[in-house]
Amino acid sequence: MGGVKLRNITVEKFRAASAPEQHLEIVERKGLGHPDSICDAIMDRISVNLCTEYLEKFDAILHHNIDKCLLVAGETAGIFGGGVVVNPMLLVIGDRATFKAEDTEIDVANIAVDTARSWFDENLRFMKQDFVEYQVELKPGSAELTDIFRRQKGILGSNDTSAAVGYAPLSFTEHAVMDMEKHLNSAEFKEEYPESGEDVKVMGIRRGNKLDLTIAMPLIDSFVDSEQHYFNMKGDLFGAMNGFLANYMESNGVEMNASVSFNNLDIPGRGMQGIYTSVTGTSAEDADCGQVGRGNRVNGIIPLNRPVSSEAAAGKNPVSHVGKIYNVLSHYIAGRIVDKVPDVKEAYVWLLSDIGVAIDKPKVAAAQVIMEKGSVDSVAKEVEDVIDFELEHIQDFCMQLARGMMPVC
Known part of the structure; x- marks a missing residue:
């Protein structure tokens, strides 16, 4: 693969127990309607829509980083049978974008606001247009960073010196936390339990063979007639959560003492x-502000036992900003190593960029692996080939990011 090696790739043993073998695991997932998740999702969709606009008009993705966002909480008055929004939320959209190229204007502000409104319409069932106000603080980029996009064709140079780390596979605890939230926010669950809000948060802790999931999820007050009615519905939801977890463990062949606590x-x-x-399904209506980068890592969870990247990926441009590209790519490559190299049980991939150097040639590309059996030396060449192949095809990967085909939160 890849012909002559031009990249600094190293492979070594990961000198710690795999995640499932450790006594303690703590994993969090902030769900669809959590204020931080809202910010990440909207900013990245704005980037995707800008990429589409740039490609249609200029056949190239131009400079932008839509990765600064604050969702300022509003004010509501909760009432049995249906409360009201007293003061709307405020979504502040900021950082940099290209507004004009080749004498052609790009309506960045309207693209940003229209994208945000569409996201709310699609994902929060009880959010109305006048429940959110918008403040667009996007400005043209600096001359030096913008010039990266003009200097060369093909693979661009890195816009920063930045490091990222990813791993694979997810442990059972990590999967359980993620899949519980996805189940609670699925269309099927909302149809069966329409009173359940979208602002779901799941905190999982595994101690040895004991798994505890703590779940927070509001009930939509328009469905709640009284305090007793609330607790009756809560009991039904609690039963559904326990039923899902029991079936989930059985279908995965896992025997574990498990418990759920709720609200x-x-x-x-x-x-x-x-x-x-909640009136709207999200605590951003009156209790909690949101911000890009404070939610899930790019693999959809907040894994406290694992090394994680420090940069927020959501909204960054997908062709030169390594804070996004390497962040997602490191997890992707780790998954490819586990899938393609026999006997690798767990893989960690570290990528470090060198500012101005083409993104397919990181300063460091390192894999640390845990073997099911055999030695790291016996698979080092295969692991190196996987990394080299994915870096060689990084343009394809970047276009998948640009089209929104790779989740980043």
Whole structure:
């Protein structure tokens, strides 16, 4: 693969136990309607839509980084039978974009706002257009960073010196946390339990053979007639969560002591003040602001036992910003190593860019692997070939990012 090696690739043993073999695992997932997840998802979709616009008009992706965002919480009045939004939320969209090229204007601000409105319409069932106001603070990029896009054809130079790390596979605990949230926010679950809000948060902790999932999810107050009605519905939802987890473990052949706790702040007898309800389905309506980079890592979870990248990927441009490209690519390559190289049980991939140097030639490309059997030396050449192949085809990978085909949150 790849012919003559032009890249600094190293392969070594990962000198720690694999995640499932460790006694303690802590994993979090912020769900679809969490304020931080909202910011990540909208900013990355704006980047995807800008890429589409740039490609249609100029046959190239131009400089942009839409990775600064603040969702400022609004104010609501919760009422049994249906509350009201008193003051709207504010979505501040910021950083840099190309507004004009070859004497052609790009309506960046309208693309950004239209994208955000569409996302809310598609993902939050009880969000109305006037519940969110918009403040666009996108400006033209610096001359030096913008010039990266003009200097060369094909593979661009890195816009920064930045490091990333990814791993594969996910452990059972990581899968369980992610899949529980996806189940609770699935179309099927919302159809069966329309009172369940989208702002789902799942915190998982495994200690040895004991798994505990702590779940927070508001109930939409328009479905709640009284405090007793709330607790009746909560009981039904709690049963559904336990049923899903039991079936999930059985289908995966996992024997483990498992428990679920749900909306732990609830206190009977305090009316609306003692229960978790929402007008819109997200706590951004009145309780919690959101920000890019504070939510899930690019593999969809917040894994406290694993090495993770520090940069937020959402909204960064997909052709020169290694804070996005290497962040997602490191996980992708780790997955390819586990899939393609026999007897590799777990893989960690580290990538470090060199500013100005083509992104297919990182300063460091290193794999650390845990073997099911055999030695690292026996598979080092195969692992190196996988890394080299994916770097050689990095343009294809970047275009998948540009089209939104690779999840980043």
